[in-house]
Amino acid sequence: MTQLSGPELIQADTLDDYDLIIIGAGLTGLSLVCWLLQLTKEAQVELPRVCLLEPRLFYGNDRTWCFWDRDPHPFRDLISHRWFRWRVSQGNQSIFQTDKSVAYAMLPADALYHHALAKIDSTPAFDLYLGFTVSGIEHTNNGMMVSANERHWRAKAVIDTRPPDANQLDSGVGVWQIFSGLEIACPKHGFDTSTATLMDFQTGYPYPCFVYLLPLDEDHFLVEWTAFQPGKNVVPDYRIDLESWLERQNLGHYEVTRAESGMLPMMPLPGYNSSGQLIRAGVGAGWMRAATGYHFVSCQRGCETLARHILTAHASGNWMLQSPTIRARWLDWMDSVFLRALKRHPDQAPQWFLDLFAATTGGQMSRFMNDQPRWHDAWAVANALPPRPFIRAVLPW
Structure with a gap:
């Protein structure tokens, strides 16, 4: 995996005070600070001091975010590919949809990471601590205290973007979306570059399995094998299924340039429409769409709203934040x-x-x-x- 360097790891030798602590600097945490930068620039107001605590030590090109490109957000210029035609299929049956004004878009993780990390590195009000796993959050007389790696930070409010705990998931209702993907270089692969294949259902499996295919150009494509699996205790190696599918396409010689995989809980999560100095955000707050696994657009919508609340709190001194309502x-x-x-x-x-x-x-x-x-x-x-x-x-x- 390609390693992307982040801002220099900051040593927390003393107790530092911040206006806001963001736990997690993945999509939600990075999006939130980019929205804060954009909104303060538009309104010409002062940035709050923000601390981000992230367990990873480096950022890699570990995923892609795809969505229908309808609304503005801080990363819109980073979109690498757009398709105005998409399809679902099974066997010889294919259904196509088109929209000349709205594209199905792809945004690579490394582009977003590079952009957001550069913004953080050049903004004195933002500090990113890499390699810190949060172990405790406490209310104090003056706000909130966060502990990580036997160190402590104090702030007026905390945004927790960590993924959901197992006890939050209603496994009796939903399924797990489990996927294994490869980015492939294959000269003249023959797939229609104007069309994104959202679902090509495969037969012979006890639960829905489909191939997801994004032709990037005439010589490159991203392909994923995805399963809607009722449990995650036993997870088959879907890369084997994906490689078997690739063999059946008679592509000739190809090279795998990148791999990605993941497990998404397609399960209802409890709502967090509450106010206070500790707010959940991201997948752990139910921002991801349970029936689809799509998260990028809802994340941007939630982060914009939350950033506006934070700037209002910073201006007024009242740090009782409000959880955003993501969808009806x-x-x-x-x-x-x-x-x-x-x-x-x-x-x-x-x-x-x-x-x-x-x-x-x-x-x-x-x-x-x-x-x-x-x-x-x-x-x-x-x-x-x-x-x-x-x-x-x-x-x-």
Whole structure:
């Protein structure tokens, strides 16, 4: 994996005071400080002093974020590829959607990391501590105290972006999205570079498995094998399935230039619409869309709102922050129903997705997947799915 250097690791020999501590400097933590920079520049106000505590020692090109590119955010210029046509398929059946005004976009992790780390390194108000794993958070008379690696930091408020604990996950409702991906160099690979394949369902598996394919140009592509698996106790080596699929494509010689893998909980998480000096953010706060695993857009929306609250708190001195509302509650309810039906009828899921994309437009799907559907978008989605299994899935048994 390519190693990306971050700002020089700061030695915390004394107790330092900050306005804000952000636990975790992954997508959510880095996005939040970039939103703070952008909003203070627009409003010409003073930045709060911010400390970020991150357990990793280096940043690598370990993932890609994909989303429908509808809204502005601090990383929009870093998007590397856009597709205005996408499809879902199984066997000989393919459903295509297009939207001339909204693209399906890809943003590589290394580009975002380089950008955000450079911003932090050049901003005196921001300190990033690498290699620190938080072990404790305490309320004090003057604010909050955070402990990590036998050291301590004090601040007026804390944003906790760590992933969810196991006891937060409702495994009885959802599934795990488990994926293994490869970025490949293959001259004249033959895949249509104008089209992103979101789901190409594979047969012969007890739960939905599909290939996700992004042609980057005529000689490079990103491909992932993804499974919606009911549990994570036994995880097959999906790279073997992916390599078998690649062999069947008769590509000839190719080189693997990068690998990525992950496990996403497609499960409802409790809402954190609360106020206080300690706020959850990111996947652990339910920002990721449970029924899809998409997170980038909701993360940007949440970070923008949270950054505005932080700047208001810094100006007023009242550090009782408010958790942002990421999406409408009825969308979370729809996701819970869908996930319950998916878990009960995994064999029917491929046809459900084909019917869903066949019955909607590209604009409807991009709005729905970005958590910003109009009522007729949600109606089109609900109307595309078979009523019997979903009516039954409304009941929790």
